[in-house]
Amino acid sequence: MADSGWPGCAKSLKGVILDMCGVLYDSGEGDGVAIAGSIEAVKKLKTSDLQLRFCTNETQATREKFVAKLRRLGFDISVAEVFSPAPAAVAVLKQRGLRPHLLVYDGVLPEFDSVDKTNPNCVVIADAAEKFSYQNLNEAFRVLIGLEKPALFSLGQGRYYKEMDGLKLDVGVYMKALEYACDLKAEVIGKPSPVFFQSVLTDMGLQPHEAVMIGDDLVNDVGGAQHCGMKGIQVRTGKYRSVVV
Amino acid sequence: MADSGWPGCAKSLKGVILDMCGVLYDSGEGDGVAIAGSIEAVKKLKTSDLQLRFCTNETQATREKFVAKLRRLGFDISVAEVFSPAPAAVAVLKQRGLRPHLLVYDGVLPEFDSVDKTNPNCVVIADAAEKFSYQNLNEAFRVLIGLEKPALFSLGQGRYYKEMDGLKLDVGVYMKALEYACDLKAEVIGKPSPVFFQSVLTDMGLQPHEAVMIGDDLVNDVGGAQHCGMKGIQVRTGKYRSVVV
Missing domain, CATH: 3.40.50.1000 (HAD superfamily/HAD-like)
Structure with missing residues (x-):
């Protein structure tokens, strides 16, 4: 938990932004593997009242190819929901x-x-x-x-x-x-740039305090989000516990 | 002239350190070309009472090969007089x-x-x-x-x-x-590191104020020498007038 104001702030929460690699899946040979519980978590969020976007610094593939990979892994994700640095x-x-x-x-x-x-x-x-x-x-x-x-x-x-x-x-x-x-x-351009996070908030039509960013990178995900006035939550998967890169 | 104390200081001068590329020769195809007057200047210094050393950041060849090139160009230089970063x-x-x-x-x-x-x-x-x-x-x-x-x-x-x-x-x-x-x-290791210049002074058995460094690079030659308490003179050949690199 990256902020002491939680869970009081949950009442004003209207949107969730998810990092992808290390949160939804671990990269590896081929498509990599989905992290336990993540496919179900995305499903739950999609059926909730919360808006959902995905935010990645992935730049080795087009969003189309990247999303196709995530769909093969079992995630219900569309290209329009994904924010990456190239576009x-x-x-x-x-x-x-x-x-x-x-x-x-x-x-x-x-x-x-x-x-x-x-x-x-x-x-x-x-x-x-x-x-x-x-x-x-x-x-x-x-x-x-x-x-x-x-x-x-x-x-x-x-x-x-x-x-x-x-x-x-x-x-x-x-x-x-x-x-x-x-x-x-x-x-x-990309995380942790405030302009990048702001573009996701604008797309959701939300103010920073109404959104939370969930990622495995303390600098690029959590720090970047907090710098914008959002809540930042670090998951214990992906690069958690390893050296901050 | 990089110091207002000149030419009064010339009286205490006991040693000269010369940068090589841009001062003695210009690099180019093959061995490059000697800069006009530089072969004669080295000869004059060698017949004077001043000690003479050469100081280069050249690291693409051994001192032996580098000195052989300078000798082919007409310079009276030996390996023992040349200070480069690798040794x-x-x-x-x-x-x-x-x-x-x-x-x-x-x-x-x-x-x-x-x-x-x-x-x-x-x-x-x-x-x-x-x-x-x-x-x-x-x-x-x-x-x-x-x-x-x-x-x-x-x-x-x-x-x-x-x-x-x-x-x-x-x-x-x-x-x-x-x-x-x-x-x-x-x-x-190399210019403008004070340790590097000091090793040349030690080899000559001189104090900083007794030596002058002559080079074409304002940061690595002149600035580095001045930082050590030596005089620094910038020549108008080599990279002079171009952007400081």
């Missing part, structure tokens, strides 16, 4: 008339189909995994350093995450690398 | 009983021949260029994160440098990446 970035890019140079995982590229990418005037990075080669990072750097007003967007700011074959460096590490190279500050 | 790192590692995991350019590996590299208890990174792959950076990260007291040494902290085919990310960028990933502070 949020697309909205920001269009709003500001920016044309990105993308350093992202191939699987998420279709999310950017509608964005003009000619003659780039900003750089967008996401968890690109093995695409974070020296050549590709250099290329992103050269685009940035060649701009009059360099703008770097980072889809998340994670340090590392765990996969079946060990720990992997996350996008935040490469964000810091490019920030130092170009002497600039990146704009983070 | 300085070797001294530190041996002093502290550390066994490094190396993420460095192949060309500089022989400098570490005498160091025990089994069962690593620290990580040493240098300008590894294309060896800075996602896999290699992940490997260095896993070594660090698996240590009880993670220690990271970075041979230099440059942001980027220029080669014939464009700008290239330098070691400092990857230092920042690993610092963020592991939530630690790296120890920099």
